Amino acid sequence: MQTVEVKQLYRETGxxxxxxxxxxxxxxxxxxxxxxxxxxxxDGTFFKNLQVVFDEKLANFKEVEKLPISSSITVxxxxxxxxxxxxxxxxxxxxxxxxxxxxxxxxxxKKRHTFEYLRTIAHLRPRSNTFSAVFRVRSVAAFxxxxxxxxxxxxxxxxxxxxxSDCEGAGEMFRVTTLDLHxxxxxxxxxxxFSEDFFGREANLTVSGQLEAEIFxxxxxxxxxxxxxxxxxxxxxxxxxxxxxxxxxxxxxxxxNDYMDTAEDMxxxxxxxxxxxxxxxxxxxxxxxxxxxxxxLNNVLNSEFARITYTEAIELLKKSGKEFQYPVEWGCDLQxxxxxxxxxxxxxxxxxxxxxPKDIKAFYMRLNDDGKTVAAADLLVPGxxxxxxxxxREERYDVLVRRIEELGMRKEDYWxxxxxxxxxxxxxxxxxxxxxxxxxxxxxxxxxxxVIPFPRTPGNCEF
RNA sequence: UCCACGGUAGCUCAAUGGUGGAGCAUUCGGCUGUUAACCGAAGGGUUGGAGGUUCGAGUCCUCUCCGUGGAGCCA
Numbered sequence: 001m002q003t004v005e006v007k008q009l010y011r012e013t014g015x016x017x018x019x020x021x022x023x024x025x026x027x028x029x030x031x032x033x034x035x036x037x038x039x040x041x042x043d044g045t046f047f048k049n050l051q052v053v054f055d056e057k058l059a060n061f062k063e064v065e066k067l068p069i070s071s072s073i074t075v076x077x078x079x080x081x082x083x084x085x086x087x088x089x090x091x092x093x094x095x096x097x098x099x100x101x102x103x104x105x106x107x108x109x110k111k112r113h114t115f116e117y118l119r120t121i122a123h124l125r126p127r128s129n130t131f132s133a134v135f136r137v138r139s140v141a142a143f144x145x146x147x148x149x150x151x152x153x154x155x156x157x158x159x160x161x162x163x164x165s166d167c168e169g170a171g172e173m174f175r176v177t178t179l180d181l182h183x184x185x186x187x188x189x190x191x192x193x194f195s196e197d198f199f200g201r202e203a204n205l206t207v208s209g210q211l212e213a214e215i216f217x218x219x220x221x222x223x224x225x226x227x228x229x230x231x232x233x234x235x236x237x238x239x240x241x242x243x244x245x246x247x248x249x250x251x252x253x254x255x256x257n258d259y260m261d262t263a264e265d266m267x268x269x270x271x272x273x274x275x276x277x278x279x280x281x282x283x284x285x286x287x288x289x290x291x292x293x294x295x296x297l298n299n300v301l302n303s304e305f306a307r308i309t310y311t312e313a314i315e316l317l318k319k320s321g322k323e324f325q326y327p328v329e330w331g332c333d334l335q336x337x338x339x340x341x342x343x344x345x346x347x348x349x350x351x352x353x354x355x356x357p358k359d360i361k362a363f364y365m366r367l368n369d370d371g372k373t374v375a376a377a378d379l380l381v382p383g384x385x386x387x388x389x390x391x392x393r394e395e396r397y398d399v400l401v402r403r404i405e406e407l408g409m410r411k412e413d414y415w416x417x418x419x420x421x422x423x424x425x426x427x428x429x430x431x432x433x434x435x436x437x438x439x440x441x442x443x444x445x446x447x448x449x450x451v452i453p454f455p456r457t458p459g460n461c462e463f
Numbered sequence: 464u465c466c467a468c469g470g471u472a473g474c475u476c477a478a479u480g481g482u483g484g485a486g487c488a489u490u491c492g493g494c495u496g497u498u499a500a501c502c503g504a505a506g507g508g509u510u511g512g513a514g515g516u517u518c519g520a521g522u523c524c525u526c527u528c529c530g531u532g533g534a535g536c537c538a
Contacts (some may be wrong), residue, residue, distance in 0.1 A: 020510080031498075033495060038497050040498080086498050104488090109473085110485065117475085208538090234464060236464085236531095238531095240537070331511055335534090349481095
Protein backbone atom coordinates (compact mmCIF):
# COMPACT_ATOMS: atom_id res chain seq x y z
CA MET A 1 0.00 0.00 0.00
CA GLN A 2 1.40 3.38 -0.94
CA THR A 3 1.51 6.36 1.40
CA VAL A 4 0.33 9.45 -0.44
CA GLU A 5 -0.47 13.09 0.15
CA VAL A 6 -3.78 14.73 -0.65
CA LYS A 7 -2.14 17.02 -3.19
CA GLN A 8 -0.98 14.00 -5.20
CA LEU A 9 -4.52 12.60 -5.20
CA TYR A 10 -5.89 15.82 -6.68
CA ARG A 11 -3.05 16.48 -9.12
CA GLU A 12 -2.50 12.90 -10.33
CA THR A 13 -5.86 11.31 -9.67
CA GLY A 14 -5.60 8.73 -12.43
CA UNK A 15 -2.47 7.27 -10.90
CA UNK A 16 -4.21 6.40 -7.64
CA UNK A 17 -7.81 5.69 -8.66
CA UNK A 18 -9.08 2.27 -7.54
CA UNK A 19 -5.84 1.70 -5.67
CA UNK A 20 -5.27 1.19 -1.98
CA UNK A 21 -3.69 4.24 -0.39
CA UNK A 22 -2.56 5.31 3.05
CA UNK A 23 -2.99 8.92 4.11
CA UNK A 24 -2.35 10.84 7.32
CA UNK A 25 -4.03 14.10 8.29
CA UNK A 26 -6.28 16.03 10.61
CA UNK A 27 -10.04 15.66 10.88
CA UNK A 28 -11.80 18.82 9.75
CA UNK A 29 -15.29 17.48 10.40
CA UNK A 30 -17.18 14.23 10.83
CA UNK A 31 -20.76 13.49 9.79
CA UNK A 32 -21.92 10.12 10.95
CA UNK A 33 -25.05 7.97 10.90
CA UNK A 34 -25.82 4.75 12.71
CA UNK A 35 -23.75 2.45 10.55
CA UNK A 36 -21.44 4.71 8.52
CA UNK A 37 -19.99 8.19 8.36
CA UNK A 38 -17.91 10.74 6.47
CA UNK A 39 -14.68 12.42 7.48
CA UNK A 40 -13.31 15.55 5.88
CA UNK A 41 -9.57 14.96 6.13
CA UNK A 42 -6.98 17.66 5.54
CA ASP A 43 -3.33 16.69 5.47
CA GLY A 44 -1.89 20.16 5.01
CA THR A 45 -0.43 19.48 1.57
CA PHE A 46 -3.46 20.79 -0.25
CA PHE A 47 -6.14 23.40 0.29
CA LYS A 48 -8.99 20.98 -0.30
CA ASN A 49 -10.02 18.11 1.95
CA LEU A 50 -10.21 14.43 1.20
CA GLN A 51 -13.54 12.77 1.97
CA VAL A 52 -13.14 9.51 3.83
CA VAL A 53 -16.08 7.11 4.08
CA PHE A 54 -16.09 4.67 6.97
CA ASP A 55 -18.61 2.13 8.23
CA GLU A 56 -19.28 -0.23 11.11
CA LYS A 57 -17.04 -2.88 9.60
CA LEU A 58 -14.19 -0.93 11.21
CA ALA A 59 -13.19 -2.47 14.53
CA ASN A 60 -12.98 0.99 16.06
CA PHE A 61 -16.08 2.42 14.37
CA LYS A 62 -17.55 3.77 17.63
CA GLU A 63 -14.32 5.61 18.50
CA VAL A 64 -13.83 7.01 15.01
CA GLU A 65 -17.40 8.25 14.88
CA LYS A 66 -16.81 10.32 18.01
CA LEU A 67 -13.39 11.75 17.11
CA PRO A 68 -13.22 15.40 18.10
CA ILE A 69 -12.40 17.88 15.34
CA SER A 70 -8.67 18.22 14.58
CA SER A 71 -7.75 14.76 15.79
CA SER A 72 -4.93 13.31 13.71
CA ILE A 73 -5.48 9.95 11.99
CA THR A 74 -4.02 7.65 9.40
CA VAL A 75 -6.49 6.19 6.93
CA UNK A 76 -6.03 3.14 4.74
CA UNK A 77 -8.47 2.35 1.98
CA UNK A 78 -9.34 2.46 -1.68
CA UNK A 79 -9.64 5.66 -3.69
CA UNK A 80 -12.86 5.69 -5.74
CA UNK A 81 -14.58 8.22 -7.95
CA UNK A 82 -17.82 9.86 -6.80
CA UNK A 83 -19.47 11.17 -9.94
CA UNK A 84 -22.04 13.90 -9.37
CA UNK A 85 -20.95 14.63 -5.81
CA UNK A 86 -19.26 17.80 -4.55
CA UNK A 87 -15.90 16.10 -4.31
CA UNK A 88 -14.38 14.25 -7.29
CA UNK A 89 -13.34 11.17 -5.30
CA UNK A 90 -13.23 9.67 -1.83
CA UNK A 91 -11.45 6.99 0.13
CA UNK A 92 -13.38 3.96 1.39
CA UNK A 93 -11.59 3.22 4.62
CA UNK A 94 -10.62 -0.31 5.55
CA UNK A 95 -8.58 0.82 8.52
CA UNK A 96 -8.36 4.03 10.54
CA UNK A 97 -5.52 4.50 13.01
CA UNK A 98 -6.05 7.21 15.60
CA UNK A 99 -2.74 9.06 15.95
CA UNK A 100 -3.65 11.85 18.32
CA UNK A 101 -7.02 12.61 19.85
CA UNK A 102 -8.09 16.23 19.96
CA UNK A 103 -10.02 17.65 22.90
CA UNK A 104 -13.69 18.45 22.56
CA UNK A 105 -13.00 22.07 23.49
CA UNK A 106 -11.06 22.66 20.25
CA UNK A 107 -11.78 26.32 19.60
CA UNK A 108 -12.00 26.24 15.80
CA UNK A 109 -15.56 25.52 14.76
CA LYS A 110 -16.73 24.48 11.35
CA LYS A 111 -18.59 27.77 11.34
CA ARG A 112 -17.13 31.06 10.20
CA HIS A 113 -15.10 32.92 12.82
CA THR A 114 -14.19 36.57 12.92
CA PHE A 115 -10.58 37.30 11.98
CA GLU A 116 -10.32 39.19 15.22
CA TYR A 117 -11.04 36.05 17.23
CA LEU A 118 -8.74 33.94 15.09
CA ARG A 119 -5.89 36.34 15.88
CA THR A 120 -6.23 35.37 19.53
CA ILE A 121 -5.61 31.74 18.55
CA ALA A 122 -2.74 32.30 16.14
CA HIS A 123 -1.38 28.88 17.09
CA LEU A 124 -4.47 27.20 15.59
CA ARG A 125 -5.59 29.53 12.83
CA PRO A 126 -3.33 28.04 10.13
CA ARG A 127 -5.69 25.05 10.31
CA SER A 128 -8.62 27.16 9.11
CA ASN A 129 -9.46 27.51 5.42
CA THR A 130 -8.68 31.20 5.13
CA PHE A 131 -5.34 31.11 6.91
CA SER A 132 -4.31 27.87 5.30
CA ALA A 133 -4.80 29.70 2.00
CA VAL A 134 -3.15 32.94 3.11
CA PHE A 135 0.05 31.37 4.36
CA ARG A 136 0.42 29.05 1.41
CA VAL A 137 0.02 32.02 -0.94
CA ARG A 138 2.58 33.84 1.17
CA SER A 139 5.02 31.01 0.67
CA VAL A 140 4.34 30.77 -3.06
CA ALA A 141 4.70 34.54 -3.48
CA ALA A 142 8.01 34.56 -1.60
CA PHE A 143 9.33 31.90 -3.94
CA UNK A 144 8.04 33.84 -6.95
CA UNK A 145 9.98 36.90 -5.82
CA UNK A 146 13.23 34.98 -5.45
CA UNK A 147 12.60 33.31 -8.79
CA UNK A 148 11.92 36.62 -10.53
CA UNK A 149 15.15 38.19 -9.33
CA UNK A 150 17.34 35.11 -9.64
CA UNK A 151 16.21 34.56 -13.23
CA UNK A 152 17.30 38.12 -13.97
CA UNK A 153 20.73 37.73 -12.41
CA UNK A 154 20.08 39.63 -9.18
CA UNK A 155 22.19 38.57 -6.20
CA UNK A 156 20.38 37.96 -2.91
CA UNK A 157 22.01 39.99 -0.14
CA UNK A 158 21.38 39.50 3.58
CA UNK A 159 21.64 42.93 5.09
CA UNK A 160 22.03 43.15 8.87
CA UNK A 161 19.08 42.93 11.23
CA UNK A 162 20.98 44.52 14.07
CA UNK A 163 22.38 47.79 12.86
CA UNK A 164 24.72 50.33 14.35
CA SER A 165 23.56 52.99 11.97
CA ASP A 166 20.71 55.04 13.33
CA CYS A 167 20.67 57.24 10.29
CA GLU A 168 18.34 55.48 7.93
CA GLY A 169 15.61 57.92 8.73
CA ALA A 170 12.80 55.55 7.88
CA GLY A 171 11.13 55.61 11.26
CA GLU A 172 11.40 54.98 14.99
CA MET A 173 13.74 52.12 15.85
CA PHE A 174 13.73 49.33 18.40
CA ARG A 175 16.79 49.51 20.61
CA VAL A 176 18.97 46.45 20.98
CA THR A 177 20.82 46.36 24.28
CA THR A 178 22.19 44.07 26.95
CA LEU A 179 22.54 46.88 29.50
CA ASP A 180 20.97 46.19 32.88
CA LEU A 181 17.86 48.33 32.68
CA HIS A 182 17.75 48.59 36.48
CA UNK A 183 21.29 49.89 36.64
CA UNK A 184 22.13 51.83 33.51
CA UNK A 185 25.75 53.01 33.25
CA UNK A 186 25.94 56.78 33.01
CA UNK A 187 28.64 59.15 31.85
CA UNK A 188 29.74 62.14 33.93
CA UNK A 189 27.22 64.42 32.22
CA UNK A 190 24.38 62.03 33.11
CA UNK A 191 23.86 60.59 29.63
CA UNK A 192 23.85 56.83 29.03
CA UNK A 193 27.28 55.29 28.55
CA PHE A 194 26.79 53.07 25.53
CA SER A 195 30.47 52.11 25.50
CA GLU A 196 29.42 49.68 28.24
CA ASP A 197 26.79 48.12 25.96
CA PHE A 198 27.23 44.86 24.06
CA PHE A 199 28.47 46.45 20.83
CA GLY A 200 30.20 49.32 22.55
CA ARG A 201 27.80 51.70 20.87
CA GLU A 202 24.11 52.20 20.30
CA ALA A 203 22.45 49.46 18.28
CA ASN A 204 18.98 49.04 16.82
CA LEU A 205 16.86 46.71 14.74
CA THR A 206 16.98 47.66 11.09
CA VAL A 207 14.27 49.81 9.54
CA SER A 208 15.59 49.23 6.02
CA GLY A 209 18.41 47.40 4.33
CA GLN A 210 18.62 49.91 1.54
CA LEU A 211 21.86 51.70 2.38
CA GLU A 212 23.65 48.38 2.78
CA ALA A 213 22.00 47.06 -0.39
CA GLU A 214 23.48 50.01 -2.28
CA ILE A 215 26.94 48.83 -1.20
CA PHE A 216 26.34 45.48 -2.85
CA UNK A 217 24.68 46.96 -5.93
CA UNK A 218 27.90 48.84 -6.56
CA UNK A 219 29.72 45.51 -6.55
CA UNK A 220 27.25 43.11 -8.18
CA UNK A 221 25.25 45.58 -10.30
CA UNK A 222 21.90 43.97 -9.44
CA UNK A 223 20.97 42.83 -5.94
CA UNK A 224 17.92 42.40 -3.75
CA UNK A 225 17.22 41.92 -0.08
CA UNK A 226 14.32 39.96 1.34
CA UNK A 227 14.09 40.03 5.08
CA UNK A 228 12.41 41.31 8.22
CA UNK A 229 12.21 44.97 9.05
CA UNK A 230 11.23 46.65 12.30
CA UNK A 231 9.50 49.93 12.99
CA UNK A 232 8.70 51.13 16.49
CA UNK A 233 6.08 53.56 15.23
CA UNK A 234 2.89 53.74 17.25
CA UNK A 235 0.85 53.03 14.14
CA UNK A 236 -2.50 51.41 14.67
CA UNK A 237 -3.84 50.65 11.23
CA UNK A 238 -4.73 47.64 9.13
CA UNK A 239 -1.69 48.33 6.92
CA UNK A 240 1.10 48.68 9.50
CA UNK A 241 2.97 46.14 11.59
CA UNK A 242 5.97 46.62 13.87
CA UNK A 243 7.70 43.65 12.26
CA UNK A 244 7.22 43.08 8.56
CA UNK A 245 9.12 41.74 5.58
CA UNK A 246 10.50 43.85 2.83
CA UNK A 247 12.03 43.25 -0.58
CA UNK A 248 14.57 45.89 -1.56
CA UNK A 249 16.11 45.58 -5.03
CA UNK A 250 18.96 47.90 -5.91
CA UNK A 251 20.38 48.32 -9.42
CA UNK A 252 23.53 50.05 -10.63
CA UNK A 253 23.66 51.75 -14.03
CA UNK A 254 19.91 52.22 -13.67
CA UNK A 255 17.66 55.23 -13.44
CA UNK A 256 14.11 55.92 -12.30
CA ASN A 257 12.56 54.40 -15.44
CA ASP A 258 14.59 51.22 -15.04
CA TYR A 259 13.26 50.92 -11.50
CA MET A 260 9.67 51.38 -12.62
CA ASP A 261 10.06 48.88 -15.46
CA THR A 262 11.50 46.28 -13.10
CA ALA A 263 8.87 46.90 -10.43
CA GLU A 264 6.03 46.62 -12.93
CA ASP A 265 7.43 43.37 -14.34
CA MET A 266 7.89 42.05 -10.82
CA UNK A 267 4.33 42.77 -9.70
CA UNK A 268 2.94 41.11 -12.81
CA UNK A 269 5.27 38.14 -12.40
CA UNK A 270 4.21 37.57 -8.79
CA UNK A 271 0.53 37.75 -9.67
CA UNK A 272 0.71 35.31 -12.55
CA UNK A 273 2.97 32.93 -10.64
CA UNK A 274 0.60 32.81 -7.68
CA UNK A 275 -2.49 32.42 -9.87
CA UNK A 276 -0.79 29.51 -11.60
CA UNK A 277 0.67 27.80 -8.55
CA UNK A 278 -2.02 28.30 -5.92
CA UNK A 279 -5.21 28.15 -8.01
CA UNK A 280 -7.43 26.59 -5.33
CA UNK A 281 -6.40 29.17 -2.75
CA UNK A 282 -6.88 32.06 -5.16
CA UNK A 283 -10.30 30.80 -6.14
CA UNK A 284 -11.21 30.66 -2.47
CA UNK A 285 -10.17 34.29 -2.01
CA UNK A 286 -12.16 35.34 -5.04
CA UNK A 287 -15.24 33.49 -3.80
CA UNK A 288 -15.19 34.26 -0.09
CA UNK A 289 -12.91 37.21 0.66
CA UNK A 290 -13.13 39.62 -2.27
CA UNK A 291 -15.20 38.75 -5.32
CA UNK A 292 -13.56 41.46 -7.41
CA UNK A 293 -10.15 39.86 -6.89
CA UNK A 294 -9.76 38.03 -10.21
CA UNK A 295 -11.02 41.02 -12.18
CA UNK A 296 -8.59 43.27 -10.38
CA LEU A 297 -5.57 41.00 -10.78
CA ASN A 298 -6.31 40.29 -14.42
CA ASN A 299 -6.71 43.99 -14.99
CA VAL A 300 -3.23 44.52 -13.57
CA LEU A 301 -1.74 41.74 -15.70
CA ASN A 302 -3.25 43.14 -18.87
CA SER A 303 -2.61 46.83 -18.41
CA GLU A 304 0.34 49.15 -18.46
CA PHE A 305 0.75 50.84 -15.13
CA ALA A 306 0.02 54.53 -15.31
CA ARG A 307 2.95 56.88 -14.73
CA ILE A 308 2.35 60.48 -13.78
CA THR A 309 4.43 63.11 -12.07
CA TYR A 310 3.54 64.45 -8.68
CA THR A 311 2.85 67.81 -10.28
CA GLU A 312 0.40 66.21 -12.74
CA ALA A 313 -1.21 64.28 -9.89
CA ILE A 314 -1.83 67.52 -7.99
CA GLU A 315 -3.39 69.04 -11.14
CA LEU A 316 -5.64 66.00 -11.63
CA LEU A 317 -6.79 66.07 -8.03
CA LYS A 318 -7.51 69.79 -8.17
CA LYS A 319 -9.44 69.44 -11.45
CA SER A 320 -11.45 66.47 -10.11
CA GLY A 321 -13.70 68.85 -8.22
CA LYS A 322 -13.84 66.41 -5.35
CA GLU A 323 -13.91 67.77 -1.81
CA PHE A 324 -10.99 66.32 0.11
CA GLN A 325 -10.60 66.44 3.85
CA TYR A 326 -7.04 67.62 3.28
CA PRO A 327 -6.88 70.25 0.53
CA VAL A 328 -4.48 69.56 -2.32
CA GLU A 329 -1.59 71.96 -2.78
CA TRP A 330 1.76 71.57 -4.52
CA GLY A 331 4.32 70.78 -1.83
CA CYS A 332 2.01 68.79 0.42
CA ASP A 333 2.45 65.06 0.71
CA LEU A 334 -0.33 63.04 -0.88
CA GLN A 335 -2.79 61.86 1.77
CA UNK A 336 -4.33 58.41 1.80
CA UNK A 337 -7.57 59.85 0.38
CA UNK A 338 -5.65 61.44 -2.50
CA UNK A 339 -3.72 58.28 -3.29
CA UNK A 340 -6.89 56.21 -3.26
CA UNK A 341 -8.72 58.66 -5.49
CA UNK A 342 -5.89 58.61 -8.02
CA UNK A 343 -5.55 54.84 -8.25
CA UNK A 344 -9.18 53.81 -7.61
CA UNK A 345 -11.24 56.55 -9.26
CA UNK A 346 -9.10 58.20 -11.92
CA UNK A 347 -6.90 55.38 -13.23
CA UNK A 348 -8.61 52.27 -11.83
CA UNK A 349 -5.26 50.47 -12.01
CA UNK A 350 -1.78 50.72 -10.46
CA UNK A 351 -0.14 54.09 -10.92
CA UNK A 352 3.40 55.35 -10.36
CA UNK A 353 3.59 58.87 -9.04
CA UNK A 354 7.01 60.35 -9.77
CA UNK A 355 9.16 63.37 -9.03
CA UNK A 356 7.96 64.42 -5.61
CA PRO A 357 9.03 67.70 -3.98
CA LYS A 358 12.38 67.14 -2.33
CA ASP A 359 11.15 68.47 1.01
CA ILE A 360 8.81 65.54 1.59
CA LYS A 361 11.27 62.83 0.58
CA ALA A 362 14.44 61.25 1.95
CA PHE A 363 17.95 62.69 1.67
CA TYR A 364 19.32 59.96 -0.59
CA MET A 365 16.90 60.56 -3.47
CA ARG A 366 18.43 62.11 -6.55
CA LEU A 367 17.79 65.82 -7.00
CA ASN A 368 16.22 66.68 -10.35
CA ASP A 369 17.50 69.48 -12.54
CA ASP A 370 14.66 71.77 -11.47
CA GLY A 371 16.21 71.84 -8.00
CA LYS A 372 12.77 71.38 -6.45
CA THR A 373 11.89 67.73 -7.01
CA VAL A 374 13.61 64.37 -6.61
CA ALA A 375 13.64 61.29 -8.83
CA ALA A 376 11.35 59.25 -6.60
CA ALA A 377 8.38 57.10 -7.51
CA ASP A 378 5.70 55.45 -5.39
CA LEU A 379 3.47 52.72 -6.75
CA LEU A 380 -0.15 53.09 -5.68
CA VAL A 381 -2.60 50.23 -6.13
CA PRO A 382 -6.37 50.13 -5.70
CA GLY A 383 -7.50 48.84 -2.34
CA UNK A 384 -4.17 48.91 -0.54
CA UNK A 385 -2.59 52.24 -1.45
CA UNK A 386 1.17 52.60 -1.45
CA UNK A 387 2.78 49.24 -2.04
CA UNK A 388 6.21 50.24 -3.38
CA UNK A 389 8.37 53.25 -2.68
CA UNK A 390 11.62 53.89 -4.46
CA UNK A 391 13.91 56.31 -6.19
CA UNK A 392 16.99 56.94 -8.19
CA ARG A 393 19.75 57.50 -5.62
CA GLU A 394 21.83 60.64 -5.39
CA GLU A 395 25.19 59.59 -6.80
CA ARG A 396 26.83 63.05 -6.91
CA TYR A 397 29.06 63.42 -3.86
CA ASP A 398 28.70 67.19 -3.53
CA VAL A 399 24.95 67.22 -3.98
CA LEU A 400 24.53 64.41 -1.43
CA VAL A 401 26.70 66.22 1.13
CA ARG A 402 24.70 69.40 0.58
CA ARG A 403 21.41 67.51 1.15
CA ILE A 404 22.74 65.89 4.33
CA GLU A 405 23.82 69.26 5.67
CA GLU A 406 20.58 70.95 4.61
CA LEU A 407 18.63 68.44 6.67
CA GLY A 408 20.86 68.99 9.71
CA MET A 409 22.17 65.43 9.68
CA ARG A 410 25.72 64.53 10.65
CA LYS A 411 28.01 63.84 7.70
CA GLU A 412 30.28 61.59 9.81
CA ASP A 413 27.43 59.13 10.37
CA TYR A 414 27.32 58.49 6.61
CA TRP A 415 31.03 58.12 5.98
CA UNK A 416 30.79 54.75 4.26
CA UNK A 417 27.70 55.74 2.29
CA UNK A 418 29.50 58.83 1.05
CA UNK A 419 32.62 56.85 0.17
CA UNK A 420 30.56 54.84 -2.31
CA UNK A 421 30.31 58.13 -4.23
CA UNK A 422 34.07 58.49 -4.30
CA UNK A 423 35.12 55.15 -5.75
CA UNK A 424 33.53 54.53 -9.13
CA UNK A 425 30.12 55.95 -8.56
CA UNK A 426 27.37 55.45 -11.12
CA UNK A 427 23.72 56.26 -11.35
CA UNK A 428 21.68 53.68 -9.51
CA UNK A 429 18.13 53.13 -8.35
CA UNK A 430 16.12 50.85 -6.11
CA UNK A 431 12.87 50.36 -4.30
CA UNK A 432 11.18 48.71 -1.36
CA UNK A 433 8.20 46.41 -1.60
CA UNK A 434 6.22 45.71 1.54
CA UNK A 435 5.77 41.96 1.36
CA UNK A 436 2.65 41.87 3.54
CA UNK A 437 1.02 44.61 1.51
CA UNK A 438 1.70 42.58 -1.60
CA UNK A 439 0.03 39.58 0.04
CA UNK A 440 -2.95 41.74 0.98
CA UNK A 441 -3.20 42.85 -2.61
CA UNK A 442 -2.92 39.27 -3.89
CA UNK A 443 -5.51 37.81 -1.53
CA UNK A 444 -7.94 40.63 -0.86
CA UNK A 445 -7.32 40.28 2.87
CA UNK A 446 -8.02 43.60 4.54
CA UNK A 447 -5.72 43.52 7.55
CA UNK A 448 -1.95 43.14 7.68
CA UNK A 449 -2.35 41.17 10.94
CA UNK A 450 -4.02 38.43 8.91
CA VAL A 451 -1.31 37.95 6.30
CA ILE A 452 1.69 37.53 8.65
CA PRO A 453 1.78 34.38 10.78
CA PHE A 454 2.44 36.08 14.12
CA PRO A 455 1.68 39.77 13.87
CA ARG A 456 3.54 42.27 16.03
CA THR A 457 1.72 45.55 16.53
CA PRO A 458 1.85 48.14 19.32
CA GLY A 459 0.88 46.39 22.54
CA ASN A 460 0.76 42.95 20.94
CA CYS A 461 3.57 40.39 21.01
CA GLU A 462 1.81 37.15 21.93
CA PHE A 463 3.16 33.88 20.50
C1' U B 464 -0.92 59.84 19.00
C1' C B 465 -6.07 61.68 17.42
C1' C B 466 -11.36 60.55 16.13
C1' A B 467 -15.42 56.98 16.03
C1' C B 468 -17.43 52.43 17.54
C1' G B 469 -17.45 48.13 20.53
C1' G B 470 -16.66 44.48 25.03
C1' U B 471 -23.15 39.78 27.21
C1' A B 472 -22.38 31.53 27.18
C1' G B 473 -16.55 28.30 23.99
C1' C B 474 -17.84 31.31 19.12
C1' U B 475 -21.31 34.85 16.48
C1' C B 476 -24.95 37.97 18.12
C1' A B 477 -30.11 39.55 20.58
C1' A B 478 -32.27 41.77 25.05
C1' U B 479 -37.72 49.68 25.63
C1' G B 480 -33.98 51.16 32.99
C1' G B 481 -38.14 45.93 35.17
C1' U B 482 -37.36 37.42 35.49
C1' G B 483 -30.27 37.81 30.60
C1' G B 484 -32.06 34.73 25.14
C1' A B 485 -31.02 32.42 20.15
C1' G B 486 -27.94 29.97 16.43
C1' C B 487 -23.54 27.31 16.17
C1' A B 488 -20.04 24.49 19.31
C1' U B 489 -19.99 20.74 23.50
C1' U B 490 -22.35 16.18 25.96
C1' C B 491 -26.19 12.33 25.40
C1' G B 492 -29.78 9.92 22.14
C1' G B 493 -31.86 8.99 16.97
C1' C B 494 -30.96 8.49 11.72
C1' U B 495 -28.22 3.70 5.54
C1' G B 496 -24.79 8.75 1.04
C1' U B 497 -23.59 13.17 4.10
C1' U B 498 -21.36 18.15 1.93
C1' A B 499 -21.25 24.50 7.36
C1' A B 500 -25.62 17.07 7.15
C1' C B 501 -30.35 16.44 9.64
C1' C B 502 -33.94 15.44 14.13
C1' G B 503 -34.56 15.40 19.71
C1' A B 504 -32.73 16.50 24.69
C1' A B 505 -29.24 18.44 28.30
C1' G B 506 -25.34 21.29 30.46
C1' G B 507 -23.26 26.07 29.98
C1' G B 508 -23.36 33.41 32.51
C1' U B 509 -19.84 37.63 38.71
C1' U B 510 -22.84 41.01 31.15
C1' G B 511 -14.11 43.45 30.65
C1' G B 512 -12.80 46.09 35.64
C1' A B 513 -13.75 50.02 39.56
C1' G B 514 -17.03 53.59 41.30
C1' G B 515 -21.74 56.32 40.91
C1' U B 516 -27.25 57.56 39.78
C1' U B 517 -31.83 54.60 40.77
C1' C B 518 -36.80 51.10 44.47
C1' G B 519 -34.31 48.42 40.44
C1' A B 520 -28.47 48.87 35.75
C1' G B 521 -26.26 44.38 30.47
C1' U B 522 -28.80 49.18 29.43
C1' C B 523 -27.68 55.82 32.19
C1' C B 524 -23.03 58.73 34.21
C1' U B 525 -17.52 58.99 35.55
C1' C B 526 -12.88 56.66 35.42
C1' U B 527 -10.01 52.60 33.59
C1' C B 528 -8.35 48.28 30.67
C1' C B 529 -8.71 45.78 26.09
C1' G B 530 -10.18 45.44 21.02
C1' U B 531 -11.93 47.02 16.09
C1' G B 532 -12.47 50.74 12.16
C1' G B 533 -10.62 55.40 10.23
C1' A B 534 -6.63 59.27 10.30
C1' G B 535 -1.46 60.62 10.92
C1' C B 536 3.47 58.23 10.01
C1' C B 537 5.04 54.75 6.30
C1' A B 538 6.18 49.74 3.34
